[in-house]
Amino acid sequence: MMRKRFLFSLASVLLLSTLLLAGCNSGKSTEGSGKVTLTFGTSQSGIPRTGIMQTMAKEYEQETGIKIDFQVVPDAQWRDLIKVKLASGEAPDIFNVDVDPLSMPANVRPEENAIDLTNEEFTGRMSEEILPTVSHNDKVYGVSFAPTKIWYVYYNKRIFQELGIEPPTSYAEFKAISQKIKDKDIIPFYQAPASGWYQVLPLFETGPNYEQTTAGTYEKLNNNEMKVADMTQLKTVIEQLKEFADLGYFGKDFLSNTVEAGIEAFGQEKAAMLLRVPGTEKEVSEAYPAMKDNMGFFVMPWGDNQTIGVNPGGSAAMFGNKNSKHPEEVLKFFRWITEHDHLQRVFDEGEGNLTICWPEIEPKLTQDYIDYEKNHEKGTVMQAAVKYIDPQWMDIGKDLSGMFAGAMTPDQILQNIDKRRAEQAKVLKDEKWQ
Amino acid sequence: MNANKIYPWYFSSGAIVLYLLFIVAPALLGIYYSFTDWNSYSSEKNFIGLEHFRTILAGDPTYLLFIKNTVLFTLVTSIAKTVLGLFLALLLVSGVKAANVHRMIIFSPQVLSFLIVGLVFKSLLDPNNGFVNVTLRSMGLDVLTQNWLGSLTWAMPSIMAVDTWKGMGYIMVLFIAGLLAIPRDYYEAASIDGAGFGQKLFRITIPMLMPTITIATVLNITYGLRVFDAVYVLTNGGPGNATDVINTAVYSSFAKGYWGLGSALSTILFVIMAIISFFIIRLMNRKVEY
Numbered sequence: 042m043m044r045k046r047f048l049f050s051l052a053s054v055l056l057l058s059t060l061l062l063a064g065c066n067s068g069k070s071t072e073g074s075g076k077v078t079l080t081f082g083t084s085q086s087g088i089p090r091t092g093i094m095q096t097m098a099k100e101y102e103q104e105t106g107i108k109i110d111f112q113v114v115p116d117a118q119w120r121d122l123i124k125v126k127l128a129s130g131e132a133p134d135i136f137n138v139d140v141d142p143l144s145m146p147a148n149v150r151p152e153e154n155a156i157d158l159t160n161e162e163f164t165g166r167m168s169e170e171i172l173p174t175v176s177h178n179d180k181v182y183g184v185s186f187a188p189t190k191i192w193y194v195y196y197n198k199r200i201f202q203e204l205g206i207e208p209p210t211s212y213a214e215f216k217a218i219s220q221k222i223k224d225k226d227i228i229p230f231y232q233a234p235a236s237g238w239y240q241v242l243p244l245f246e247t248g249p250n251y252e253q254t255t256a257g258t259y260e261k262l263n264n265n266e267m268k269v270a271d272m273t274q275l276k277t278v279i280e281q282l283k284e285f286a287d288l289g290y291f292g293k294d295f296l297s298n299t300v301e302a303g304i305e306a307f308g309q310e311k312a313a314m315l316l317r318v319p320g321t322e323k324e325v326s327e328a329y330p331a332m333k334d335n336m337g338f339f340v341m342p343w344g345d346n347q348t349i350g351v352n353p354g355g356s357a358a359m360f361g362n363k364n365s366k367h368p369e370e371v372l373k374f375f376r377w378i379t380e381h382d383h384l385q386r387v388f389d390e391g392e393g394n395l396t397i398c399w400p401e402i403e404p405k406l407t408q409d410y411i412d413y414e415k416n417h418e419k420g421t422v423m424q425a426a427v428k429y430i431d432p433q434w435m436d437i438g439k440d441l442s443g444m445f446a447g448a449m450t451p452d453q454i455l456q457n458i459d460k461r462r463a464e465q466a467k468v469l470k471d472e473k474w475q
Numbered sequence: 476m477n478a479n480k481i482y483p484w485y486f487s488s489g490a491i492v493l494y495l496l497f498i499v500a501p502a503l504l505g506i507y508y509s510f511t512d513w514n515s516y517s518s519e520k521n522f523i524g525l526e527h528f529r530t531i532l533a534g535d536p537t538y539l540l541f542i543k544n545t546v547l548f549t550l551v552t553s554i555a556k557t558v559l560g561l562f563l564a565l566l567l568v569s570g571v572k573a574a575n576v577h578r579m580i581i582f583s584p585q586v587l588s589f590l591i592v593g594l595v596f597k598s599l600l601d602p603n604n605g606f607v608n609v610t611l612r613s614m615g616l617d618v619l620t621q622n623w624l625g626s627l628t629w630a631m632p633s634i635m636a637v638d639t640w641k642g643m644g645y646i647m648v649l650f651i652a653g654l655l656a657i658p659r660d661y662y663e664a665a666s667i668d669g670a671g672f673g674q675k676l677f678r679i680t681i682p683m684l685m686p687t688i689t690i691a692t693v694l695n696i697t698y699g700l701r702v703f704d705a706v707y708v709l710t711n712g713g714p715g716n717a718t719d720v721i722n723t724a725v726y727s728s729f730a731k732g733y734w735g736l737g738s739a740l741s742t743i744l745f746v747i748m749a750i751i752s753f754f755i756i757r758l759m760n761r762k763v764e765y
Contacts, residue, residue, distance in 0.1 A: 117711075121730030124515045128732070147516050237711070294602035296625030296714060432731075443715015446627045460535075468514050468733065 077370050078108040082126070082133035084119030087357035089391040097386065101377055107370050109135075117237050117435065120148075127154050134365040135374070137357040140183060141425045142173040144432050147469055149360060155182040156361035156368055163379035171398040174354030174425075184375055186387055187356030188396035191349055192246050192316050193338035195325075200227060200313045201337070208339035212281055215342045219290040222313045228292035230285065231312035234442040236300040241437045242316055243343045244278055245430060246350035249420020251275060253348060259426045265473040269462065270455040278344040279444070279451040286445045296445060308332050316341065319410055323393030338409075340417060349414060350422040428471070429462040436461060502745075509739035515732025527739035537716055538724065538740070545720040545744075548635060548706075549699030555639040556695050557688065560646030565680075567647070568654045578651070582644035589641070593708025596637045600624050624710050630718050638705045642698070646691045653687030654680070693755050700748050 081098075088094040088111070098109035112133060114122055120139065126132040127150070138149055149155055157180050158164050164172075164181045175183030196208065204222065209215040219229035233239040251258050251274045261267040269275065285291055292298075292312070306312040308329030319338075326333040340349050361371035377383065381401060388397045396404040424431040440457055443449040466474035484491075509527055513520040531538040563581060567574045584592060599606045600623035608620040623633040661679050670678065681688070703722035706712060712719035712727075719727075721744045728737035 118730075121732075124732045125729065128515045128734075150516070153518075234714075294622045294625065296622060297602055439711075439713055439715060442625075442713050443717065446625065446714035446717070448627050448715040448717055464733075468512070469516050 076106055076108060077367050078110050079135055079365075079367060079370055079374060080110050080112060080133035081135040081137075082112045082114070082119075082123065083137035083357065084114055084116045084139075086116050087119070087137035087139075088113070089387070091390055091392055093387060093390040096390075097378070097383065101374065105373065105377075107374065109374065120435070124148065130364060132362050132364070134362050134367055134371055136360055136362060138183075138360060139356060139431075140174040140185065140358045141352070141354045141431055142176075143425070143428050145174060145183070145354075145358075146177045148432070149182070151177045151180070151182040151360070154360070154363055156363050156365075156371060158182060158184065158361070158372075158375065161372070161375065163376065166379070166399060166401060168398040168400050170353045171358075175358045183358035183360050184379060185354070185356065185358035185398050186384070186391075187354065187358065187398055188319075188394045189398070190318060190352040190354075190356060192242055192318055192341065194230075194314050194341050195307070195317050195321055195336050195338050196314045197307070197310060197332075198335050198337050200225075200310065208337065209342050210347060211345045212342055216284075216288075216290075219285070220288070223289060227310070228295075228306065228312040229290040229314060231298065231303045231306050231315035232286075232291035232295050233298040233300045233303055234296050234438070234445060235298055237435050237438040239300050239316070239438075240282070240441045240445075241434055243282060243341055244275060244437070244441075245423035246352075247278060247341060247344050247346040247348075248423025248426065249348040249350050249418070250344055250346040251423070252420055252426075253418070259423070262427045263473070265466070265471075268455075269458045270452070272455070274344050276451050276455060279441075279454055281343050282441065283444055283451065291445075296442060304328060319395045319406070320393035338413070347417060349417050349419045351419050352422045352425050354425060429465045430458070432465060433458065433461040505738045506742050506745075508735055509742040511735045513735040513738075515734065520735075523735070527736050528743070530736070531739060531743060537719075540716060541719050541721050541724045542743075542747075544631065544718065545700060545702070545722075548631070548638075548702055548720060549696055551635050552638050552642070552699050552702075553692060553695035555635070556643045556646045557691050559639065559643045560691065561650050561684075561688075563643065563647040564650030564654055565676075568651060578648070582648055584641045585645045587641070589704035590708055592637065592641050593705065596633075597624065597709060600633060625714055627714060627717050630710050630714060634705050634709050634718055637709065638702070641705075642695070646695070649687055649691050650684065653684045657683045689755070689758060693752075696751055696755065697748065700744065700751070 095111055098111070102108045119137075123132065123136055123138060126136075132154065138145070140149075145151070159180045161181075163184070167175075167181075167185065170189055171185050171187065172181065175181060175185055194208075200222065201207070201218075204218075204225065206218040206221055209218055222229040248259075251272060254274060258267070258272065262269065286295070298306075303312070303315045303317075304325055305328075307315045308325050322333075322336050325336060340347060359375070361368060361375065365371055378387070379399075384397070384399050384402055388394070388399075388402050395406045395410065424434070437454070437458060440449055440454045444451065444454060463474060508520070510522055510524060511520045512523045512526075567578055571577065600608075602608055602620070602622040602625060605623075607623065611617065611620045621629045623629050657680065661683070662675060665675050665679060701722060702720055703726065706718050706720050706723050707726070710718045712723045721740060725737050725740045725744070728734075728740060
């Protein structure tokens with residue numbers, strides 16, 4: 042009798058535990074009222090900082106009764122966090138992922154995790170440039186608003202004028218003007234290693250220059266026929282960054298600088314140059330009206346680069362979670378937000394991007410940009426054309442910070458990049474690395 | 476089986492099931508995964524033996540740096556917290572005014588989340604506008620200003636200092652309890668015999684405090700080996716990998732989707748902690764004679 046009771050109690054506890062576990066796994070996206078709530082996970086820079094997406098989501102809720110619950114995570118954590126969430130089945134109904142044609146399939150595993158959008162009307166309206174970054178095996182999985190991304194060096198025209206200097210066209214000129222700016226107690230170039238990713242831009246945005254000088258570099262790297270450590274030009278860029286740091290052109294104690302603080306440093310004329318994307322003028326002059334019409338730009342001249350690096354993707358795209366309890370509602374939201382008027386609103390009330398990856402929306406590129414692009418060659422940036430570079434972006438950022446602090450050499454950084462490429466190729470069973 | 480033997484199992488069965496389900500099973504699974512190539516890029520899990528352990532212990536020197544950093548952090552913070560905790564406890568039981576207020580102030584950082592402490596200290600230690608460097612500059616001590624969290628020399632000591640500041644209050648409270656438990660008669664007898672402060676400290680106080688010191692050491696060492704939040708919030712392992720410890724490497728491996736490798740790192744940490752705990756428990760079980 043006693044034994045029976047004992048077994049009964051044990052069974053009850055086991056049953057209770059099972060129910061507890063099942064309860065832990067239950068979705069939270071339906072409220073008691075029967076109203077559907079869609080969770081939307083994103084990094085900070087995955088949606089406009091102006092808050093337009095949240096505002097529109099509230100209007101969408103009034104129209105349809107479907108609530109969008111935004112879960113915004115710092116940039117440096119999101120890239121890793123979403124991988125874990127996808128693998129554990131805890132991903133939000135809608136999630137943003139930074140996309141490029143090379144790493145999106147591995148990062149998202151779209152066939153298992155993303156709603157197929159191929160037959161949706163709106164996919165036919167996205168630009169052909171962006172489609173490869175959100176597609177896999179001839180199926181479209183993502184929705185993007187991202188412009189084709191170009192990073193320029195923005196400079197303060199007044200400071201340049203006062204010092205009688207011109208935008209540089211080579212590294213030697215870049216160094217010379219930086220020295221003149223430094224002599225005036227102004228930080229020549231704003232660098233932001235504390236954000237983890239910003240200092241990596243010069244290495245790979247100048248990729249088209251490597252490809253132009255030694256044709257076939259990208260292909261050889263993708264076929265594992267050469268190592269990143271063999272790229273002498275890339276090594277030169279890293280050495281030049283170190284030289285800039287040592288000469289004080291990034292300022293004193295710049296290792297604690299963040300990207301966000303760059304606008305302030307530039308706007309308050311503490312720094313004369315910084316790396317940004319087209320549209321920066323709006324953000325800077327809104328915060329610092331004195332800077333209106335005081336900003337010029339030029340292509341980054343590290344490694345004597347004069348080619349504009351273009352990233353067709355590289356920014357966030359929205360994916361619908363295939364395992365969501367509300368796939369229809371997710372699709373309904375995608376259809377709504379991609380209506381022409383809503384796209385226009387995202388563009389107009391966003392952070393000032395001058396283009397968007399929807400040809401039906403008129404770009405706002407000024408004549409300056411159009412002329413500049415006409416006069417310079419363009420090429421695809423290295424992270425969008427060479428495998429296993431983009432996924433290790435933050436690691437390279439850490440290595441560069443280590444180099445600035447004196448812990449690593451440019452050669453060690455290059456070797457680390459190769460080591461991590463090999464690690465990822467091995468994990469993905471890349472036949473070129475077997 | 477008779478009722479007396481069944482009863483203890485009967486009452487503890489719920490706890491045992493929960494313990495097996497939520498503690499033992501995940502731990503064993505974690506050890507199993509450390510022998511597989513499990514990752515976020517594929518649903519396959521292949522048994523690969525000791526490959527991850529070879530990578531960590533023999534293949535990649537950065538992992539040895541993480542282990543070295545963890546051990547260094549543990550040693551320095553354990554000693555610092557114990558010494559400072561003891562010093563503060565002695566000070567506060569010696570009849571200093573408003574001892575309870577001081578005790579509360581010194582203990583208060585312990586109840587704060589490291590997220591808050593870390594953000595506050597990041598601001599205080601900012602090389603350009605941080606309180607520490609600004610104060611030093613205003614006193615004409617520019618030569619002492621440093622990039623506290625951004626330099627190879629100062630980043631790890633700065634994290635250790637912040638962690639010690641946060642944790643010493645708790646150790647101090649343990650020592651106060653230990654000190655108050657020592658009978659006053661010993662000190663009175665020693666005073667009559669003409670013993671000075673040093674003699675009382677080393678002949679009475681410290682020997683009588685040995686059980687408390689042992690507990691404090693265990694707590695400090697286990698906390699030190701598990702450190703994550705202090706490093707993550709203050710430097711995220713930088714500059715470079717200069718302040719990375721085992722747990723930041725575990726976090727980074729898991730975050731990248733290299734779950735097998737992350738599990739192997741956790742298993743190594745588990746083994747290190749098990750060995751140290753074994754020796755500490757043996758030490759604790761030694762009979763202390765006065």
